[in-house]
Amino acid sequence: MTRALTRAAHALALPLLIVLVWEAAGRAGLVPPGILPAPSQVFAAWRLWAFGTPGFGLNPYVGTWVETVLFSMGRVFRGFAAAVVIGVPLGVLIGWSAFIARSIDPLIQGLRPIPITAWLPFAIAVFGIRDAGAIFLIGLGAFFPIVVNSAAGARDCPKNLVRAALMMGATQRQLLLRVVVPNAAPNIFVGMRLGMGIAWTAVIVAEIVAVKSGLGYVLWDAYYVGRMDVVIADMISIGIFGFLSDQVLVAVGHRVLAWKFARA
Amino acid sequence: MSVALRGVTKRFGAVTALDGIDLSIAEGEFACLLGPSGCGKSTLLNILAGFEAASGGEARVRGEAVRKPGPDRAVVFQEAALFPWASVLDNVTFGPRMAGRPRREAEDHARHLLALVGLSGFEGHLPDQLSGGMKQRVGIARALILKPKLFLMDEPFGALDAQTRMQMQELLLGVWGAEGGTVLFITHDIDEAIFLADTVHVMTARPGRLRSRTRIDLPRPRDLDVLTQPAFAAYKHDLLAQIREEAGRAQAAIAAAERAAG
Numbered sequence: 001m002t003r004a005l006t007r008a009a010h011a012l013a014l015p016l017l018i019v020l021v022w023e024a025a026g027r028a029g030l031v032p033p034g035i036l037p038a039p040s041q042v043f044a045a046w047r048l049w050a051f052g053t054p055g056f057g058l059n060p061y062v063g064t065w066v067e068t069v070l071f072s073m074g075r076v077f078r079g080f081a082a083a084v085v086i087g088v089p090l091g092v093l094i095g096w097s098a099f100i101a102r103s104i105d106p107l108i109q110g111l112r113p114i115p116i117t118a119w120l121p122f123a124i125a126v127f128g129i130r131d132a133g134a135i136f137l138i139g140l141g142a143f144f145p146i147v148v149n150s151a152a153g154a155r156d157c158p159k160n161l162v163r164a165a166l167m168m169g170a171t172q173r174q175l176l177l178r179v180v181v182p183n184a185a186p187n188i189f190v191g192m193r194l195g196m197g198i199a200w201t202a203v204i205v206a207e208i209v210a211v212k213s214g215l216g217y218v219l220w221d222a223y224y225v226g227r228m229d230v231v232i233a234d235m236i237s238i239g240i241f242g243f244l245s246d247q248v249l250v251a252v253g254h255r256v257l258a259w260k261f262a263r264a
Numbered sequence: 265m266s267v268a269l270r271g272v273t274k275r276f277g278a279v280t281a282l283d284g285i286d287l288s289i290a291e292g293e294f295a296c297l298l299g300p301s302g303c304g305k306s307t308l309l310n311i312l313a314g315f316e317a318a319s320g321g322e323a324r325v326r327g328e329a330v331r332k333p334g335p336d337r338a339v340v341f342q343e344a345a346l347f348p349w350a351s352v353l354d355n356v357t358f359g360p361r362m363a364g365r366p367r368r369e370a371e372d373h374a375r376h377l378l379a380l381v382g383l384s385g386f387e388g389h390l391p392d393q394l395s396g397g398m399k400q401r402v403g404i405a406r407a408l409i410l411k412p413k414l415f416l417m418d419e420p421f422g423a424l425d426a427q428t429r430m431q432m433q434e435l436l437l438g439v440w441g442a443e444g445g446t447v448l449f450i451t452h453d454i455d456e457a458i459f460l461a462d463t464v465h466v467m468t469a470r471p472g473r474l475r476s477r478t479r480i481d482l483p484r485p486r487d488l489d490v491l492t493q494p495a496f497a498a499y500k501h502d503l504l505a506q507i508r509e510e511a512g513r514a515q516a517a518i519a520a521a522e523r524a525a526g
Contacts, residue, residue, distance in 0.1 A: 169362050259350075
């Protein structure tokens, strides 16, 4: 416990130092607050954004933080879930069957180099300025690492485990579900973590361009009206929720893959 | 005959690994296949297991031609090949569960077999938490639960230290005495072959052929004291001479191939 506290203190030392220097520079008038507001100003803006009473005036940065976060998280969740539901089975089948790999893998490898930013006009043209376009972009971005890692995990099933399952009478279906999939699970997990990271990148890009709500929308909107305090509070919010989604994945992964992580 | 191989041949490209193997194993017999490394012992086992197809000849187990792997021919692998994500109990019950047998019944059977191989209390452990010898005990229990026509053992104790290996040999004979079954056991360890087997088949260096068949008439049940008896020494003397000759022939062949290549 004390070791965990020491480590936490160690980890926080440098960020704290940066915040202090930044605050001091702001108070000394070394950085113009319109470009880089001091941490105390950012915090004050965030408090109003999160806890202020909305309704009077035209300021959209009062009391709207929670719904803004929920918009973005909802999109990340739906896009990510779609990427998992499509990417994991497809990846496992690509790793499992050489025929499926030859049929589908070239298409995936051909589309993969196109960055999700390049898909923006396509997404807007097809889905319009609606949630569907954002979810399409998020899902597409998360899909590639998930499908590629799932395929690699399914392909690398040790020959003797396959032979052991066959000599114990497993059918092809049982071999796939009881041996190939559990063997691929650690790779699938890595793919999901990478996919989650891309999902957060994609949601910000999509919200800047393709929808009118969420952390990405507020980020750009606040910049346009010169509210750098809100911009920075928004950036920190993105970082925190991106970090938390990864931590949730890691916690679930370590539970499901206890056999893998208990080894050390 | 439980096992009947007739003219089994296996070629990998230009290399002939097995050349016209005729081998019979009687019901309930413990047969050892002894040979220098690279002689094709494992290939022969893989053909009987159905992992590889013979290039010629045929392999029958209780009259039925071998076509694909199945639970009538249980394999114990050298590296155990347990599923690392599954508990000891789940590893042992894998076969019955795949066959649709009730889990409770399979687990009761598995607990009985784990007790037989001395692993009571380890049902919930993961393979990575076990020593090499313990993994092989799980591998043996996993094979026993299938009630196969034939046990195929591919140097199962080859990776173990000498002490553990002797323990496992005694354990295997104890289990075989209790459960019975027909066994084809592959090894390059002469002591192990004599100690375990009813019959020892010596293979030649590549291309693999059967060179000799020796009946081991040591009384059963055997324990490690057998290793110090004169009858044991006589068998060993004879088999050692054969293995030496084959190992020498294998080395000469490698040297000749190198000269030809160089």
